[in-house]
Amino acid sequence: MLKNLCRHVSKDYYPSLELRRSITNKSDNKWTSVVGLEVHAQINTVSKLFSGAPTNFSSPVNTNVSFFDCSIPGTLPVLNEKCVEYGVLTALALNCRVNPVSTFDRKHYFYADIPSGYQITQQRHPLANDGKLEFQVFTPGFHKTPYRTQVRIKQLQLEQDSGKTLHDVDRSLVDLNRAGVPLMELVFEPDLKDGEEAAALLKELITILQRIGTCSCKMEEGALRVDANVSVHKKGDPLGVRTETKNIGSVRGVAGAIRYEIDRQIKIKESGGEIENETRAWDAVNKTTVAMRDKERQQDYRYMPEPNLPPLHLAMGPVEHGCVNVDDLRKSLPELPEETRSRLRDDFGLNLEQSIILVNEKSFLELFEGACRSRKLQGKLLANLLINEYTNVLHKMDLEPSQVTFDSEYFGEIVELVQTGQISRNIAKLVLDEIIHGNHKNPLQIIKENNWMQITDENELIKLCQNVIEENEKIVTQYKSGKTKVFKALLGLVATKSKQRANMAKCDRILKELLSK
Amino acid sequence: MNFLPRFTKSLRLYRLKSSLTATETSAAAQNQKFLVPQEPVKSKIDPKKLPPRTKIDADTIALLERLSLVDCANKQGIETLEEAIAFADQIQQVDTTNVEPLITVLEDRPLRTRQDSVTEGNCRAEVLSNASLTEEDYFVAPPGNIPLEARENLLYDELQQDNKPV
Numbered sequence: 001m002l003k004n005l006c007r008h009v010s011k012d013y014y015p016s017l018e019l020r021r022s023i024t025n026k027s028d029n030k031w032t033s034v035v036g037l038e039v040h041a042q043i044n045t046v047s048k049l050f051s052g053a054p055t056n057f058s059s060p061v062n063t064n065v066s067f068f069d070c071s072i073p074g075t076l077p078v079l080n081e082k083c084v085e086y087g088v089l090t091a092l093a094l095n096c097r098v099n100p101v102s103t104f105d106r107k108h109y110f111y112a113d114i115p116s117g118y119q120i121t122q123q124r125h126p127l128a129n130d131g132k133l134e135f136q137v138f139t140p141g142f143h144k145t146p147y148r149t150q151v152r153i154k155q156l157q158l159e160q161d162s163g164k165t166l167h168d169v170d171r172s173l174v175d176l177n178r179a180g181v182p183l184m185e186l187v188f189e190p191d192l193k194d195g196e197e198a199a200a201l202l203k204e205l206i207t208i209l210q211r212i213g214t215c216s217c218k219m220e221e222g223a224l225r226v227d228a229n230v231s232v233h234k235k236g237d238p239l240g241v242r243t244e245t246k247n248i249g250s251v252r253g254v255a256g257a258i259r260y261e262i263d264r265q266i267k268i269k270e271s272g273g274e275i276e277n278e279t280r281a282w283d284a285v286n287k288t289t290v291a292m293r294d295k296e297r298q299q300d301y302r303y304m305p306e307p308n309l310p311p312l313h314l315a316m317g318p319v320e321h322g323c324v325n326v327d328d329l330r331k332s333l334p335e336l337p338e339e340t341r342s343r344l345r346d347d348f349g350l351n352l353e354q355s356i357i358l359v360n361e362k363s364f365l366e367l368f369e370g371a372c373r374s375r376k377l378q379g380k381l382l383a384n385l386l387i388n389e390y391t392n393v394l395h396k397m398d399l400e401p402s403q404v405t406f407d408s409e410y411f412g413e414i415v416e417l418v419q420t421g422q423i424s425r426n427i428a429k430l431v432l433d434e435i436i437h438g439n440h441k442n443p444l445q446i447i448k449e450n451n452w453m454q455i456t457d458e459n460e461l462i463k464l465c466q467n468v469i470e471e472n473e474k475i476v477t478q479y480k481s482g483k484t485k486v487f488k489a490l491l492g493l494v495a496t497k498s499k500q501r502a503n504m505a506k507c508d509r510i511l512k513e514l515l516s517k
Numbered sequence: 518m519n520f521l522p523r524f525t526k527s528l529r530l531y532r533l534k535s536s537l538t539a540t541e542t543s544a545a546a547q548n549q550k551f552l553v554p555q556e557p558v559k560s561k562i563d564p565k566k567l568p569p570r571t572k573i574d575a576d577t578i579a580l581l582e583r584l585s586l587v588d589c590a591n592k593q594g595i596e597t598l599e600e601a602i603a604f605a606d607q608i609q610q611v612d613t614t615n616v617e618p619l620i621t622v623l624e625d626r627p628l629r630t631r632q633d634s635v636t637e638g639n640c641r642a643e644v645l646s647n648a649s650l651t652e653e654d655y656f657v658a659p660p661g662n663i664p665l666e667a668r669e670n671l672l673y674d675e676l677q678q679d680n681k682p683v
Contacts, residue, residue, distance in 0.1 A: 045633045052636030061654040066637035112658035173655035302557035310623040
């Protein structure tokens with residue numbers, strides 16, 4: 001069961017045995033690690049934060065640029081109302097205190113991809129502060145059971161993105177398509193312990209943001225960027241020097257980068273060295289972090305209030321006038337992941353692990369809810385079929401759950417047939433295999449065509465078991481002489497002989513009866 | 518937190534002043550109250566209560582040069598900077614208890630926003646027209662930031678500076 005759970009998350013997820021052992025050994029070591037994340041999420045709007053230029057990905061170079069984005073003199077920023085709306089929605093979903101008044105600041109630094117020389121952000125009075133996110137930590141294969149933890153959100157602010165620079169040996173090429181794109185910066189407090197907790201937090205955050213529709217969370221498109229701050233110290237000592245790791249392109253990359261960084265820092269400290277407060281980049285190919293050379297040591301950002309933007313007022317409670325109404329937005333929040341998990345456990349009888357896996361994988365949840373819509377199904381059975389049989393088939397074909405669209409009606413039909421005993425679970429797996437390979441017929445047709453209905457007739461089963469006993473004298477003698485383990489082999493033979501159609505529960509009983517004679 | 522009264526008060530003062538200069542000798546002006554002080558006013562800044570003068574050390578001036586790219590790492594430059602800091606220190610003697618910092622006089626006006634729709638962009642030729650060097654529609658820039666290297670003799674004195682051709 002555990003191995004199947006591991007396979008549901010793609011192949012790289014399952015850490016090797018040596019790696020797991022080395023990590024568990026750290027628990028009796030004296031080192032504690034502290035991790036804090038900084039997440040930049042691109043707000044899912046059509047136009048940019050302060051200009052009317054488009055934000056779509058992979059446009060031709062420098063076509064999504066307005067005069068304001070390339071800092072032509074005489075242009076002024078005008079705030080996009082939807083960005084504020086989405087920022088507030090996200091703050092509410094993360095249990096933050098939304099500030100009724102927030103201001104914009106300029107953060108100055110020189111780089112080729114910010115033509116104005118500064119980034120408009122909200123450093124002093126951000127949109128929201130003091131949020132809290134509770135989530136489950138459970139990596140199948142790594143953790144035995146899920147556990148719950150919580151992280152505080154220091155602040156949520158709106159800010160501009162910079163352009164993109166392509167580095168060459170003797171020059172840089174700058175594309176300003178991304179310059180001015182709206183971002184939400186989420187600063188988390190360093191409440192996390194290790195890379196797995198960080199990955200779990202990120203997964204929960206992505207699920208929430210996709211649910212409320214404020215961010216597409218496509219890390220490969222740069223819509224979600226994560227920087228990890230890592231430090232280690234001995235129990236009882238003050239916090240150690242932290243390093244910042246950038247350029248992480250996936251959720252598992254976050255876990256890997258943090259794990260590597262913790263190990264690296266511990267090695268340096270144990271050999272007597274000191275950790276340098278630096279910025280490092282994650283090399284996903286070699287699975288290491290490397291020091292970034294192009295970072296100046298001392299950066300003075302010279303923060304100053306943005307003179308072209310008056311403060312942002314939000315309507316909430318007794319205050320009626322504002323850019324957006326916070327109370328209305330709070331009412332419009334959809335069901336959040338933690339609520340869905342509770343509902344699956346309370347209404348459908350799923351256990352904690354099942355509820356976590358279903359909510360984490362969007363396509364599973366859709367299949368589950370679609371199948372339950374028109375039929376009365378046993379929740380636990382449906383969940384098990386999704387998590388085990390369905391995942392196994394996908395894994396054999398090297399597919400991710402998100403890449404497949406499976407008709408939830410058909411799935412419901414298959415589960416119903418298993419529930420009523422008309423097919424066995426192994427046959428269900430074969431049917432799933434057929435449909436995913438492109439067979440467009442409905443499950444019942446497929447079963448009838450292949451003659452896969454379950455054999456439940458007692459007499460037929462007795463005959464089957466009898467045949468197996470007669471054909472395998474050697475194994476039977478082994479069993480009768482005390483080697484009870486070979487019973488499984490006999491059962492397997494019955495299954496194969498019946499072409500996976502026999503009702504295994506009944507065969508188990510019948511075979512035992514026959515052998516005891 | 519209403520700052521309008523203060524703003525309008527200074528506005529009235531300005532109007533009053535300008536009307537005074539225009540009609541200084543007119544009969545109407547004689548009836549108005551002069552708000553421009555007739556005697557020089559003594560500064561309320563107590564030089565004894567000023568914080569000690571900030572000394573600029575070599576590392577700081579090197580950093581300032583690197584950030585600003587202004588040639589100021591010489592005796593005269595440091596002297597000027599320290600004077601400026603001492604002058605600015607005077608403001609700390611102003612009593613600001615119970616007064617919120619004013620960032621903008623527009624603080625109680627609504628921030629104007631726009632709807633989320635594409636109204637600009639797609640003007641690549643114009644965007645690139647000011648660039649001196651472009652390549653395949655990209656802007657060409659030097660390879661990354663090259664920080665200014667600190668000079669060896671940072672605090673070279675005035676004599677040498679005077680002898681250098683300007």
